[in-house]
Amino acid sequence: MMTSRSDAGWLRRRVGRELRTLRERAPERVGRRISTSEAATELGCTQPKITSMEQGKYRLQWRDVRDLLELYGATDSEKTRLVNWAKRSNEPIWWAPFSEVVEDWFAELIGGEGEAEREITYEHGLIPGLLQTRKYIEALTRASPVVNQQYHDLVVGLRIERQHRLFDDEYPLKLEALIEESVLSRPVGSEGVMREQFAHLVSLGNYDNIDIRVVPTSAGAHAAIDGSFILLEFEEFQPAVYLQQHPVVGARYSDEREVADVYTDIAKQVRDVAYSQEVSLELIDSMSRDFSG
Template sequence: MGWSTSKISRVELAKIAVTPADVRALLGVLDALSDEVETLVSLASEDRQPGWWRQYAEVLPPWFEGYLSLEPEAARLLTYESEVVPGLLQTEQYAAEILRHSSYTQLPDEAARAAEVRRARQVRLLGPDPIHLDVVINEGALRRVVGGRDVMCAQLTRLIEVAELPNVALRVLPFAAGAHPGVDGSFTVLEFSDASNPRIVYLDRMTDSEYLDGLRDVAAYRHAHERLRASALSVSDSREMISGLLREHEMSGG
């Protein structure tokens, strides 16, 4: 069937829904009777409740829908971002500029529409039961000028505001930290309040993504995040650095 062990695990734990095509393939392997196949495929079609993001399907990479189905269920995210501000913290203008360079959203209207998805995801940071976000951002991601002075001023201001939320711990990994466990790239560890649900590592790439839920894999990434936090500036010093970068942009005059 070509399924990864990670996909099989997520299906078994009901972390993702199976498609009618998945059901047909599985029943084919099991040599199910044709009438049983059609009945179960029909049930799978009826059971697929469209997520809110489905209306944006034309501007979303197909592999990202799996993450969008997991994120709302997560209680905590451990994130390291090396190149850009994490999606949950991006302003719409910053997101649109980043997305404009994606192979899926090169047209301005497409990038703007995809940016709406990131804005919609950010509601998880607020409300009575918000997600807890523990994020480490590489200093280079904050110094990279995306979209010009005004976009960066708005983005840095957003980071300062979000960093005040009690459910957000934002740290900056300074250049002075030297070599670190995040040199291989960005990652997110999703943790769930239900102890029966495994932690999942999400790795996003240019043309696909990868989910890891093996105990050793998850432990390695959680340990890497712990070491990144230890090498990063404190939460208060990180806010000071971001405020300093904001002042630099404000004084630049363009």
């Protein structure tokens, strides 16, 4: 799958992790262990180059990737996929104009979004970023103690550009947004900002690839009550999870199977207690009157 939001850096890191996994599994595939030094000898390069490739820190040459995959006993489908990613990993990064405000952990998220088939986001504090209006984003940015106001326009622009993934011409991201009911009562900006934000949510709910569900306050303590998260699901490999924390601390992006499995189950449990999309959009529309002045 190729989208308009594919991310070269994310692809390099993903290829690197898979190369390392395949090398470590070589005994199962080719009947012998292969060290990074042996791989370097076979490739005719230095051992640090192999290590850098596995860490996603080296500009990939697709022929190198092809030769390593052959050495490690990769399947034909693995070769096709990883060589394709290696070729794409040298393309320009779409968020380069905003790089001054992109932390490493956020680069992992937006890189993953570029390749994901589906995203499930649970939010208990704010409207999810992919669904925010420009004025809502501007109000948040002005209120944030960690955003240097000289970068205000970059932060706003990045978030708006990130939303374009929902409207990709060929592969729009499928989004399921689980939003706490209390979020709808929290004013961000003026009453006009909130009315516009609610109208935007109702409008987005008409898209086939966007599912917006409100988690009622009456649900009480549920599986995700401890914090917001984003779960990314892919066509060709296991899900990844982005765990949101306080902006000063940062966040964590994990593609460990155990972590992904836990949050896949949590998402299901939250979905089970949430309103349907139809009921949720009716609620959002009715609550907009609370900001009618």
